[in-house]
Amino acid sequence: MTSERITEWVPAWPNGTPTAASTSVSQGQRSIIEATVLDTFDRRLFRRGQVCVLQRTGKGRGELQLWAAGAARARRSAIWASTAMPRFAWDLDDTDLRSELTPLIDVRALLPQCRLRRAFLTIPDFPEAVPDGVRLFRVRSTWIPETGRPRLLAERLAVCWDAPDDKLGRHFVNELLERGLIAPITEDIWQAALAAAGRLPPAEASGSYPGLAPELRTDVAARRVLAALFDLLTTNESGIVGAVDSEFLHDFRVAVRRSRVVLGQLKGAFPERSVARHVRDLAWLGEITGPVRDLDVYLLHFEDLQQQLPSELREDLVPLRTLLAREAAAAHAALVRSLGSSRYRRFKAEWPQWLARGAPRRPTAPNALAPIASVAGRRIWTLYRRVAKAAGTVDETTPSERIHELRKSCKKLRYLLEVVQPFHAKDRMRRPIKALKLLQDHLGAFQDAEVQREYLRGWFAQLRQDGEISSPTLLAVGMLFGRFEQLQAARRAEIPEALRHFARKEERARFKTLFKEQPTAAVGTTGRTHRAPARTEKEGETE
Secondary structure: OOOOEEEEEEEOOOOOOOOOOOOOOOOOOEEEEEEEEEEOOOOHHHHOOEEEEEEEEOOOOEEEEEEEOOOOOOOEEEEOOOOOOOOOHHHOOOHHHHHHHHHHHOOOOOEEEEEEEEEEEEOOOOOOOOOOOEEEEEEEEEEEOOOOOOEEOOOEEEEEEOHHHHHHHHHHHHHHHHOOOEEOOOOOHHHHHHHHOOOOOOOOOOOOOOOOOOOOEHHHHHHHHHHHHHHHHHHHHHHHHOOOOHHHHHHHHHHHHHHHHHHHHOOOOOOHHHHHHHHHHHHHHHHHHHHHHHHHHHHHOHHHHHHOOOHHHOHHHHHHHHHHHHHHHHHHHHHHHHHOOHHHHHHHHHHHHHHOOOOOOOOOOOOOOOEHHHHHHHHHHHHHHHHHHOOOOOOOOOOHHHHHHHHHHHHHHHHHHHHHHHHOOHHHHHHHHHHHHHHHHHHHHHHHHHHHHHHHHHHHHHHHHOOOOOHHHHHHHHHHHHHHHHHHHHHHHHHHHHHHHHHOHHHHHHHHHHHOOOOOOOOOOOOOOOOOOOOOOOOOOOO
C-alpha cells in the first residue's frame, strides 16, 4: 500500500481536463476514496510545505499520510483504525509518523480543513500501449463542503506503479511527456482542494503590524497596533471555549499582554482618562486567563516533570497529574464563564468602537502627534538603560521580586521592538533582539523554577490531606520541589553574567544608535512641527 507510486498529470488527449493528487488505489474498474486534509489552526503544516491527509476507502480502511507539497507520494503513512479524526501528534501509535509530525505541529491540534471524494476509473481506450506493471486511472475529485453543493474539480490522469517498477514507470511517463499526451501540473490536489474550500492561508505579512510607517503619528499607529491585537484576541476566543488546544489561550494572552504594553509604554499617545477603563479590562483578562495557562503548561510537560525524578518514583507522580487535570477542568470552566460574562461582552463592544475613532486634529495628549518611531524609540532606549543598569547590582542575594520586575521590563522592551522592527534594516535589528532573547531566557528560567516551586508547595498540601495518597507520591512531589529549588539557585547564578553581556559597550552602542531620541519632524494634520516632551523613567506605567 505504501510502496505504490502515483504521479498525477494533466491528460492531453480528447475529453481530458485538469485535477490534482496521489494515493493508493485498487485495480478494479472504479475505486472511491474519501480524503480529509488536516492542518493546525495557524496552518503550520501548509506554511512549512507539508500536507497531512486522512484517507479512507469504501471499506472504511483508513490511512494517515504526510506529504511534501507537490510530491508524487506520501513521505510517511500509517494505518488509522479509529473512526475519529486524529488530533495531536502524541495520539499516533506509529512512531515514525509521530516523530515527523511532532516538530511540525508541536502542541497544536490537527483540524479538518476540507474533504474530498476521489474516484479512480480505469482507462480502457488509452491511445498508447501501457506496459505491464503500470496502471492508468482517470481521477475525478469532488470537493465536499460542510454545507451547499459539492464541486467537481478538474480531472487528472494518475500513472501508477509499484516500487520495483520505478524505472519502468518513470520511462513510461517521460515517453508520454515527449509525445504530448500528458502535461505536468503546477498545483497538487491538496492545494487545489484547499483553494476551492477557501482554506489557503493568507501570505505572511512583512511586519508584525501591517500599515505602520515610522513617520505615522503615534496615536494613529497605536490604534492600528491595538486593533490588530484585538483581532488576534477575538480570533482565538472560540478555540479557548471549545478547548481545542492550549495555543489558543496562549495567543489570546499574548494579545492581551501586548495591548497592555502599547497602552502603558506609549505614554502621552492618548488622554489617560480615555483609556483607563480599557486598561483595567485588559488587566482583568490577564488575571482570569493565568491559572488555566499555568495548568496547561504543567499538563503538557508532565512527562518532563517525571523525568526529574528517579525512575522508581516516576509512576508515583501520577496522582499529581490527576489533581492537575481536575484543577485545569475547573479553571477552564471558570474562564468560559468569564468569557460569557457581561463585562467581557461590554469590553468586546466598547474596545473596538474606541479603536475605530478618528484621530483628532488638535489632540490634547502630548505625544499624539509625534512620529511613532520617535516615541517608541525613546521608550525603548529608556527601557534598555533600566535593564542594563541592573548589571553589577544583581547577585545571589537579590530578591526574587526584583528579578521578576526586571523580566517584566524585558518583556515590554521586546514587544516595543516588535512594533518598530519593520522601520529598521533586518541586519541592524538582529543583534539587539538576539541579545534581549538570551537575557529573557535566563530570567524566564529563573521565574519558571520559582513558579514551579510555589505550585508544588500548594499541591503537596492538597495531596497530603487526601487519605488515599500514598507516601511514595508525597515523597515524589517533595523531591520535585527540592529539584526546582536547586534549579532556581542555578538559574539565579547565571543571571549576573547574562546582564553584563546585555549591558556591554557594544550592545549599548547598538541600542543608542537605533533608538536614542533624534530630532524628528512631527506628523500631524495641522502642518506644525512638533517635538514630544521627554519622558522620565520615574513616570508611572501600566504593564
